Structure formats: structure tokens, C-alpha cells
Amino acid sequence: MSEVVIAGIGQFPVGEHWKISLRSLAARAILPAIRDAGSLKPQALYVGNFLGPMASHQSNLGTLLAQNAGLDGIESFTVEAAGASGAGAFRMGYLAVASGYVDVVLVVGVEKYTDMVGPQLEAYTTTAMDYDYEVMAGLTPAAQAGLLMQRYLHEYDAPRAAFGAFPLLAHANGAHNPNAMFRKAITPETYAKAGMATPPLNQFDISPHADGAAAVILTRSSLLPRAGIEQAVRITGSSVVIDRLAPHDRPAPLAFEAAALSVEGACRQAGILPADVDFFELSDVYSIYAALSLEAAGCAPRGEAWKMAQEGVFGLKGTLPISTMGGFKARGNPLGAAGVYQIVEAVQQLRGQAGENQISGARRALVQSLGGPASTAVTHVLERCP
Amino acid sequence: MEIPRHWRINPQRYELIGEECPHCKIKIFPPRDVCPNCGGEAKEEYTFSGRGEVYSFTTLYDGPAGFEEMTPYTVALVKLEEGPVVTAQLTDLGSTGVEIGMPVEMVTRRIRSDGDERGMLIYGYKFRPVGFTTAK
Numbered sequence: 001m002s003e004v005v006i007a008g009i010g011q012f013p014v015g016e017h018w019k020i021s022l023r024s025l026a027a028r029a030i031l032p033a034i035r036d037a038g039s040l041k042p043q044a045l046y047v048g049n050f051l052g053p054m055a056s057h058q059s060n061l062g063t064l065l066a067q068n069a070g071l072d073g074i075e076s077f078t079v080e081a082a083g084a085s086g087a088g089a090f091r092m093g094y095l096a097v098a099s100g101y102v103d104v105v106l107v108v109g110v111e112k113y114t115d116m117v118g119p120q121l122e123a124y125t126t127t128a129m130d131y132d133y134e135v136m137a138g139l140t141p142a143a144q145a146g147l148l149m150q151r152y153l154h155e156y157d158a159p160r161a162a163f164g165a166f167p168l169l170a171h172a173n174g175a176h177n178p179n180a181m182f183r184k185a186i187t188p189e190t191y192a193k194a195g196m197a198t199p200p201l202n203q204f205d206i207s208p209h210a211d212g213a214a215a216v217i218l219t220r221s222s223l224l225p226r227a228g229i230e231q232a233v234r235i236t237g238s239s240v241v242i243d244r245l246a247p248h249d250r251p252a253p254l255a256f257e258a259a260a261l262s263v264e265g266a267c268r269q270a271g272i273l274p275a276d277v278d279f280f281e282l283s284d285v286y287s288i289y290a291a292l293s294l295e296a297a298g299c300a301p302r303g304e305a306w307k308m309a310q311e312g313v314f315g316l317k318g319t320l321p322i323s324t325m326g327g328f329k330a331r332g333n334p335l336g337a338a339g340v341y342q343i344v345e346a347v348q349q350l351r352g353q354a355g356e357n358q359i360s361g362a363r364r365a366l367v368q369s370l371g372g373p374a375s376t377a378v379t380h381v382l383e384r385c386p
Numbered sequence: 387m388e389i390p391r392h393w394r395i396n397p398q399r400y401e402l403i404g405e406e407c408p409h410c411k412i413k414i415f416p417p418r419d420v421c422p423n424c425g426g427e428a429k430e431e432y433t434f435s436g437r438g439e440v441y442s443f444t445t446l447y448d449g450p451a452g453f454e455e456m457t458p459y460t461v462a463l464v465k466l467e468e469g470p471v472v473t474a475q476l477t478d479l480g481s482t483g484v485e486i487g488m489p490v491e492m493v494t495r496r497i498r499s500d501g502d503e504r505g506m507l508i509y510g511y512k513f514r515p516v517g518f519t520t521a522k
Contacts, residue, residue: 118451119448119449119450119451119454120450120451122448122450122451123450123451123452125450126450130473132391132395132398132416133416133472133473134473135450136497136498136508136510137461137473137474137475137497138446138449138450138453138456138459138461138475138497138498139461139473140446140449140450143444143446143461146444146445147442147443147444147461147462147463147473148442150442150443150444150486151441151442151463151486154442154486196447197447198444198445198446198447199444199445200444201444244422246473247463248463248470248471248472248473249422249471253463
């Protein structure tokens, strides 16, 4: 089996794009990705999207987005896995190319969050939870994170303020990413003074939902145009694992079992250990999820990720940089598109195109997207071509 | 409105009816088609006592649609004495501070209305501190 490689990337800045429609937003990532891949012609488009049918009253995005981008007559459909939709679409693209049935795949993650405003929009984000047994208790995704963080503080006797290390790091990195929603570093005082959201989470522990689109072109290395070989990035591990949907149904809600198993699966396929990666693009949807993801991956002992964060281990100059382009907190959280942004950012690092945020000598990345509180975990290992 | 959907789970909302696995005897809530413990088919009803303790909790100051008028409200993970954990609001807290490990018991309260002005009222379980007495 010939290797599956990422031959092109495209992204549009995350933000509140009132003037741009869902279809046009997708095109603004799709067209640059195709150009970046030396105009390889996609035979299939897999779309990662979460809220389209609700917030934009639009289903069958595969057809709409392909048509709008001038890709008539190809294969196309949507993959949905809540916040992991984009990563799920990427996994689909990987499987299609690896199978040999499709030579060139386009994956786009797109979310049009600002087509409506108000409490109904927030209610749509709760549809990824158990409607009968969580949503009807008035729970929201942020409150779900509040429940997990409260328990974490109790079990590990951790100080709440220590979690500020994660948003501080994210904002510092987002400051140099032209595609980030927030491009300004914050101070520990800003974090300490932030208003309570769903306690113990404060407003800086929560990533902002926003519009966004990111795209990649996948193909087999043997099909790459000669000029594209240098910047191609290999996909050497790919794994999707699910947990029980609601934390209340899990024997150990802080374990993020699916996140642990999908890191294990992706690393086994790549023939590496998690410690062998140069950086980790994780899902810091909430500060507590960054900590739980690091612990699930084995990058920090249980109950201690916050200590390592305070020591600077996860900064750009630390031993395991995370959220290198700002993560969910500063780049912004375009829900179903986020997984593709994470892949695009990892490719920027591996190509040496991450600007001021470049990790020197970055050769191998671990990238993980979560749907809900690791109800779905999608993990990939990406490597620079030798 | 979602009448069949809410009507269908009245036994769970009003009486905490779950299941006891006929194979491995663990108690299951909410009901599932397959036992999460042994993988056998789960189908025998079991009524939970409604007693448990707070496993974790948080408070919402902004509610999603359907819950906006109830804010602020506290949601907890409640570990039932028979084993399962449920997500539910805490109620009748008065000036009681919530703590992990606090004993609570099930009560029936209004959950929300389904739809606007003439929406159906939905009732279901919430939990209150044990020892709470209603002020007359």
C-alpha cells in the first residue's frame, strides 16, 4: 500500500463572518487547498460539519459545497461527529485513499455558527449530548466540562487557578497566527479576573464558538507531482475510538478512555510511542479537556497535567508544545471545522511554515480531535517526508 | 412539540424506573437494550430508591433555549445508592452549599415547558438535600 500524504492545505481566518455564507466560507478554504496541491483534481469531497442542518437549515452539504466550488459530478457527503466532525471527515479521506478506490480526496471542515443568534443556537450545540438524560436536566457542553473539572479538583486536590496556564499558552501562541480569532496574549491577572461561567470554569476556560473553514488534499505519495514531494506530509497513524456518550454512563469520567485508546491505536500503527512526537495538537475546547487529553495520552501522570503546564512543558519552547497556533482557545472553535484546522496547523509546523510559532526541527505530530467530552476521539500521527 | 418523545420516558422521569440485568444482576439507569456490564440483553424493570450522593456539580447562569427562565440553576452528577450515576438538577437548596458527597434524594419537579405559550409542561426528577423539609 502506497503511503497516504497531505498534498495541500487551505484555511480561512476563524471569526464572526456575517457577510459570508456557509457555501462561500467552505470555498475560501477549498480553493486555496487545491492550488496548494498543485491543482490536483479531487475525485471525492468529504465534509466535516456539525450544525449546518440546524443553524443554517441546510443538509446535504456534500452536494452544495462541491457544486459551489465548481466540483460537479464527484463523490461527496458529510461526516458528523459533533466537535470531531472535521477530523472524522479527514479519517474518511484517509480510508478512501488508503483503500485504493480514490486517488485524490478533498476534505473540508466548515462551520457557519453566526447565521443565527440567541439561546436556540446554544441549544443546538447540546444536540451532541444525551437529549433525554443530559439536555433535559438543563446541561450544556460547558456545564458538562464544569462537572468534570469540579470532580478533578476534588480528586486531585488541584488549585482552580492553575488551569490558567492553558489559556495563557493558547493566547500567547494565537498572537502570531494570522488565522486566529484572538491574536493577543493575556496576562495571569486577566485570567484571574475573568467572570465565572459554569463553575469552576471561568470565561477564559472556554473556547469561543465561531465561523471557520479549513481544507486539505489527500493523495498517495506515488501520485504526487514532482514539485509537491518536498512539502508533502505523511499520515502514518489514524484511529477513531468512541466512549459512552454521557460522562454519567462511564465508570471513570476523568479517564477520557476513548482519547487514550485512539492515541494508542494511532501510535501503534505509526510504530511510535506518544513520547516520540515533537508536538501535540490537542482539543483544548475547555482548559480541563487539555489536561484530561494530556493525561489520557500518557503525556502527563493522572492529576498532574496542570502542574506541568505551570512549569512551561507545553509552551513552544517546552518539551511537548501543544496548541501551537493558538488552539481552540485563541484560534477559535469552529466546531465541525476545528479538526481540519488542527491538521492544517500541524502541516504548517511540519513544513516549517509556522512563522514565529515554528517549532525547530518539527518532524512528527500527534493531532487529536474530540467530539463532546471525548465521547468520540479521532487521533492522527503526521510526519514530514524524509 | 415533542409529545411522544416525552411521554415515552415518563416511567424514568416520574419513578426512576431502570433495569436490573437478568444475567449479571447489576442495576442500570437509564434503561438500555444491552447490559453495559456483561453484554447480555437487558429488559427487567427495576425501580430505583431515589437516594444517592453528589458526585460533582456546576451552576448555569445562562441557560439554553427552554431553560433561560430557570437560571441560575445547579446541575449535578448524582451517584445513586444502587450504582448508576444520573445527571439532574439540584433543587430546594435554600442556603445550603453544595458539596461533593452530599446525600440527596429524588423529588418530582417541573423540568420545563415544551414550546412557547401553550407548551406542554414536562415534569421529572430533580434531587434535593436529604433532611430537607418544606417550609409551611
